[in-house]
Amino acid sequence: MRSIIAAIDSFNEKIGQLNSLLVLPLVGVVVYEIIMRYLFNAPTVWGFEMTMFIYGVHYMLGLALTENREGHVKVEILTSRFSKKGQAWFNIIGYALLFFPVFGMMAYAAVAYAWTSIGLLEVNNTSWAPPIWPVKSLMALGFVMLFLQGLNTFLKNIQMLREIRQ
Numbered sequence: 804m805r806s807i808i809a810a811i812d813s814f815n816e817k818i819g820q821l822n823s824l825l826v827l828p829l830v831g832v833v834v835y836e837i838i839m840r841y842l843f844n845a846p847t848v849w850g851f852e853m854t855m856f857i858y859g860v861h862y863m864l865g866l867a868l869t870e871n872r873e874g875h876v877k878v879e880i881l882t883s884r885f886s887k888k889g890q891a892w893f894n895i896i897g898y899a900l901l902f903f904p905v906f907g908m909m910a911y912a913a914v915a916y917a918w919t920s921i922g923l924l925e926v927n928n929t930s931w932a933p934p935i936w937p938v939k940s941l942m943a944l945g946f947v948m949l950f951l952q953g954l955n956t957f958l959k960n961i962q963m964l965r966e967i968r969q
Contacts (some may be wrong), residue, residue: 806959811955812871815948819868825861829854849931856938863945867952888967891960898957906953910946917943 834851869875881888919925920936927935 804962807963808955811951813956815867815871815952818864818948819871822861822868823862825857825864829857829861832857848929849933852927852929852931852933856933856935858947860938860941863942864948866945867948870949870952870956888964889890891963891967893919894960895957896954898960902953902957903950906946906950910943910950913939913946914942 832850832853836847836854839850840846879890882893885893917936917939920939924934925936925939926932
């Protein structure tokens with residue numbers, strides 16, 4: 804189980820580090836659009852849309868790393884009073900009843916949505932008409948990575964229970 808946990812953590816950490824580099828083209832596109840719009844009075848047809856694509860992918864690929872680092876919002880009023888064992892049980896039950904069904908279906912739907920988009924070689928219906936299937940594919944990857952990281956958190960809680968018993 805430790806090797807599975809380490810592999811998922813390592814994969815999501817590496818993708819998260821690569822994902823952080825998306826800030827550079829995002830800033831580049833925004834600065835370029837601002838210069839073109841306000842200095843030359845010639846806004847681009849693609850600037851806003853490209854910003855949305857880059858930020859959307861950046862957001863989705865960051866979900867798993869945020870889950871790994873326990874950065875998502877939690878209401879710990881109740882769980883902070885639990886023992887380590889109680890917290891582990893609460894997390895195991897919560898992930899089994901809420902996380903897995905919700906994000907399992909979201910990952911499944913996102914992959915199906917992306918697969919259809921790839922099959923159609925879908926383009927966005929704007930004047931620029933960029934291919935949108937790569938963006939949808941990366942967003943589906945984000946949901947799959949989040950689901951795997953949730954599985955990883957679940958396994959870490961099981962491992963914690965085993966260590967507490969010993």
